[in-house]
Amino acid sequence: MKKLINDPGDVVADALRGVEAAHSDRVRVDHENKIVYRKDAPRQGKVGLISGGGSGHEPMHSGFVGLGMLDAACCGEVFTSPVPDQMMAATTAVDGGAGVLHIVKNYTGDVMNFEMAAEMAEADSGVRVASIVTDDDVAVQDSLYTAGRRGVGVTVLLEKIVGAAAEEGRDLDAVLEVAKKVNGNGRSMGMALTSCTVPAAGKPTFELADDEIEMGIGIHGEPGRQKKPLAPAREIAQELVDPILADHDFTGAPAIVMLNGMGGTPLIELYLMFGEVVKILEAQGLSVARSLVGNYITSLEMAGCSLTVLRTDDDLLKLWDAPVNTPGLRWGC
Amino acid sequence: MKKLINDPGDVVADALRGVEAAHSDRVRVDHENKIVYRKDAPRQGKVGLISGGGSGHEPMHSGFVGLGMLDAACCGEVFTSPVPDQMMAATTAVDGGAGVLHIVKNYTGDVMNFEMAAEMAEADSGVRVASIVTDDDVAVQDSLYTAGRRGVGVTVLLEKIVGAAAEEGRDLDAVLEVAKKVNGNGRSMGMALTSCTVPAAGKPTFELADDEIEMGIGIHGEPGRQKKPLAPAREIAQELVDPILADHDFTGAPAIVMLNGMGGTPLIELYLMFGEVVKILEAQGLSVARSLVGNYITSLEMAGCSLTVLRTDDDLLKLWDAPVNTPGLRWGC
Amino acid sequence: MAVTLETAHAWLADYASVIHDNADLLTDLDRQIGDADHGSNMDRGMKAVAALEAADFDDAAAYLKKAGMTLVSTVGGASGPLYGTFLLRFAGAVGDGGKDALGAALRAGLDGVLQRGKAEVGDKTMVDALTPAVEAFEAAGSLDEALAAAASAAASGRDAATPLVARKGRASYLGERSKDHQDPGATSVTLLLESAARTLGGESA
Amino acid sequence: MAVTLETAHAWLADYASVIHDNADLLTDLDRQIGDADHGSNMDRGMKAVAALEAADFDDAAAYLKKAGMTLVSTVGGASGPLYGTFLLRFAGAVGDGGKDALGAALRAGLDGVLQRGKAEVGDKTMVDALTPAVEAFEAAGSLDEALAAAASAAASGRDAATPLVARKGRASYLGERSKDHQDPGATSVTLLLESAARTLGGESA
Numbered sequence A, B: 001m002k003k004l005i006n007d008p009g010d011v012v013a014d015a016l017r018g019v020e021a022a023h024s025d026r027v028r029v030d031h032e033n034k035i036v037y038r039k040d041a042p043r044q045g046k047v048g049l050i051s052g053g054g055s056g057h058e059p060m061h062s063g064f065v066g067l068g069m070l071d072a073a074c075c076g077e078v079f080t081s082p083v084p085d086q087m088m089a090a091t092t093a094v095d096g097g098a099g100v101l102h103i104v105k106n107y108t109g110d111v112m113n114f115e116m117a118a119e120m121a122e123a124d125s126g127v128r129v130a131s132i133v134t135d136d137d138v139a140v141q142d143s144l145y146t147a148g149r150r151g152v153g154v155t156v157l158l159e160k161i162v163g164a165a166a167e168e169g170r171d172l173d174a175v176l177e178v179a180k181k182v183n184g185n186g187r188s189m190g191m192a193l194t195s196c197t198v199p200a201a202g203k204p205t206f207e208l209a210d211d212e213i214e215m216g217i218g219i220h221g222e223p224g225r226q227k228k229p230l231a232p233a234r235e236i237a238q239e240l241v242d243p244i245l246a247d248h249d250f251t252g253a254p255a256i257v258m259l260n261g262m263g264g265t266p267l268i269e270l271y272l273m274f275g276e277v278v279k280i281l282e283a284q285g286l287s288v289a290r291s292l293v294g295n296y297i298t299s300l301e302m303a304g305c306s307l308t309v310l311r312t313d314d315d316l317l318k319l320w321d322a323p324v325n326t327p328g329l330r331w332g333c
Numbered sequence C, D: 001m002a003v004t005l006e007t008a009h010a011w012l013a014d015y016a017s018v019i020h021d022n023a024d025l026l027t028d029l030d031r032q033i034g035d036a037d038h039g040s041n042m043d044r045g046m047k048a049v050a051a052l053e054a055a056d057f058d059d060a061a062a063y064l065k066k067a068g069m070t071l072v073s074t075v076g077g078a079s080g081p082l083y084g085t086f087l088l089r090f091a092g093a094v095g096d097g098g099k100d101a102l103g104a105a106l107r108a109g110l111d112g113v114l115q116r117g118k119a120e121v122g123d124k125t126m127v128d129a130l131t132p133a134v135e136a137f138e139a140a141g142s143l144d145e146a147l148a149a150a151a152s153a154a155a156s157g158r159d160a161a162t163p164l165v166a167r168k169g170r171a172s173y174l175g176e177r178s179k180d181h182q183d184p185g186a187t188s189v190t191l192l193l194e195s196a197a198r199t200l201g202g203e204s205a
């Protein structure tokens, strides 16, 4: 295992010192609880937005804390959901009287820990808590008989859009409505060229031959749907697009498209894939209104990419375009 | 070789289609000449800024085209400098009557191709051309007896700062002055955990054992100064900082510090390294005024990082803080 | 008594050291059908539990409750809430700590896990080891027999789950590919019951 | 005449195919002390040159000038300006295309490379092969002898550079580690002169 780390057990704590050193203009870090806060949280009257999850997906979530996005991100150990104490502390700290929305990716661990936190936070402090669980990963089939679909790329778009809704002063119910609309209209599919290595595990989570790829990968190095031979980018693009379009109707409305890198893929390849994807989407009658290309929700140093397509409307596009100022996403200010 | 590409010979052309699809709000692409232009170039009365180099370093340079930064980026083949025809075309296209600055990284090929282009552009079109050659890489020793130091991380900071100087209307001489000040006051040092693979070559440029790192790496997969055993992040940070501080006096003035990923390193490790670096720098009496952590000047999928430290003054900091709107760097608008 | 402050403390101390010794194995099982962290998750949590001093608690229930809260606060992932809930509910039902009380505590713990995780037997989770263990405990006559039966039923349940397709937790994303892999959580639960048999028994107690 | 439109075209056609066949070798040499692109750079450029039709040009000088410009416009890197300048200067001095004119053309080409690249013999670059080749050509009596001598002097120069520490180009960053590696540019220059010996000779011409 080759990593720029000190001790495998200190990775998250050490990285948070760097986050604080780099972004103290916009965030503050509670090192004991491993929480990254928007510097001026709580904002009176604004719905507080909290997310969190295992570390190793940076910039998600800690890089999305700031104006127009999250008020706090709770950082778990690498690929391990945070604990309820973190979410409880964050919930109390960011509440500005308008309640708090928990943005949770659909993994058994994340859901259970956030659930416990929400129960305790409401009981202890009386803060009104609502939750949205993202589950956009079309790679998971038979989702009725499993833990359900995973929350992946849509989480990034949701945090941006819902962040704007909260920033402009919508109330908790309205913010939750927006969150549901985004999650309901977004779908993702990912693939990997290589595995990643969890620092504490010390070896790659899965094995791939030199000419194999893994389709339908999640963001925790969980093996995907199927191993396949390596193929040209245009064929891989097709295999990312197909299950997404088969699962939801994206025609006739502007779409936001994110081509996301898993952490170890160079940007030149992500742009190349984005070009292939857009060609296919437009041939299918989709209109790509906004786009994001880069590393936004990663899986440590895994090489590969994921595609997220979100059907939008005027309101969602307006919220998307609203100013955002976080370490990982910034525009309009 | 595992890459998200179609044919190795088409990588740059295919990626530029993606760049255009993703950023047509801010740039336009001349596909025949492989040039990315700021959408509203030429700007009357503004000094035009052109850079370029081999591809594979994204977001540099194509991702730094836009308001407050470059007017055009000439994209060479992977790791191969562009040809004079590209720079000539770009020079003519972006000249708004105030002359054009060529920002060139110090590599034999880049320097010679830009030289030929400058000669031809002035002869053919009468556009006044000035050049700045960046050479900030302290890994290159005995630079008098070699091709000289390589241009690496400082190029990114220079394009931002000089871009702001041009945007606010300074003339060619003044813009060149700023460029010289930045290059003269910036130093970089890099290291690699893994090699990269040039698509057309098909195999890794250099070999590293599982417990080895390469110190003093450039950005083209050229082997570095020295192979060493893998070490904890805090020791690697020290080895990046030491030769930089030994080479230039950074005390007593605010510094801009960039901890850059080589393309295959996850952000969590870059933040961790940044935390280690800042600790050392501050212990040495440096004051870190601004920072950048992420992938800005990369070497395909190489894992590793580089550190750039720039001594600034009020003017450079003001130019740094000025609005910039490019795909790779954005703030203030 | 089967469960006293002392034996409860001995149980979790023993389990902490067993988990530490098996952390790599558990992580490796999780690497194959999950995300390679079950061993480090459990080890982090049990280290925190092992740091609790028996002397700081009035009785077994108070100690076990704190141990459960400690797991909830330190483990994260799926196993944190599940093991945490198990111990919290267990603590609430441990009563006088005799054989019947221990049976009730195990049952309460299992119910907590089922409620929190909504898995059923056959979903290839820790429930596949815990359910037959609790049933075997209840069915046995003496405390020592019950503890031994529970441990061996847990191991059988764990093994019976190996050929199954996972339907809950992270392994469920693998579908058919989860077959013929041993479940990490069922493995750590088996270790817990084996540890109980070593520490909570002794008919005299 | 040694250099006519026909022989000049035959020379570069031959060189294009030799470069194509040796592209992997050249890239591999460059991989070891550079950035793994010399083969693909030269192959891209010579493919473009090979696409030029002799019939479109009035004479050898015009053809060679266009070939030089084509290399400048398609190769990039260090080798594009260097090979391009070599051919442009060569074309300017090729005159009547006899043995002496060819010697003058080679010398002019070398001077162009030296001026553009500022390398000296011993810096471990293409100059280490080209310089002795031009000198050997000039010293020889007949055209065929001169071409053969140039090719073999290039090869010797290339090999003599192998043990050296590079002081120009990308390999110079390696310092001592560049020792005992064959220089890619010196290798491709040797191929160019070997190609010349095959195509520009024939005493009768």
Ligand SMILES: Nc1ncnc2c1ncn2[C@@H]1O[C@H](COP(=O)(O)OP(=O)(O)O)[C@@H](O)[C@H]1O
Pocket (backbone or CB within 6 Å): A079, A080, A081, A108, A109, A110, C030, C034, C035, C037, C038, C039, C041, C042, C076, C077, C078, C079, C080, C082, C113, C116, C117, C118, C119, C124, C125, C126, C127, C168, C169, C170, C183, C184, C185, C186
């Ligand atoms: N819904 C569930 N009910 C019961 N046990 C579960 C459930 N989901 C997962 N598990 C257990 O949790 C174990 C994984 O724990 P761990 O790796 O620590 O958490 P995570 O899956 O969040 O990484 C699985 O092996 C399984 O036995």
Ligand SMILES: Nc1ncnc2c1ncn2[C@@H]1O[C@H](COP(=O)(O)OP(=O)(O)O)[C@@H](O)[C@H]1O
Pocket (backbone or CB within 6 Å): B079, B080, B081, B108, B109, B110, D030, D034, D035, D037, D038, D039, D041, D042, D076, D077, D078, D079, D080, D082, D113, D116, D117, D118, D119, D124, D125, D126, D127, D168, D169, D170, D183, D184, D185, D186
């Ligand atoms: N300054 C120079 N003068 C002469 N030849 C040089 C010089 N610098 C480099 N070269 C030659 O160029 C070759 C490398 O060419 P190439 O790999 O195509 O370009 P790059 O180094 O830009 O990737 C070297 O092997 C060397 O022979």
Ligand SMILES: [Mg+2]
Pocket (backbone or CB within 6 Å): A054, A079, A080, A081, A109, C035, C037, C077, C078
């Ligand atoms: Mg986990």
Ligand SMILES: [Mg+2]
Pocket (backbone or CB within 6 Å): B054, B079, B080, B081, B109, D035, D037, D077, D078
């Ligand atoms: Mg090159």
Ligand SMILES: [Mg+2]
Pocket (backbone or CB within 6 Å): C030, C034, C035, C036, C037, C038, C077, C170
């Ligand atoms: Mg796990």
Ligand SMILES: [Mg+2]
Pocket (backbone or CB within 6 Å): D030, D034, D035, D036, D037, D038, D077, D170
């Ligand atoms: Mg090269």
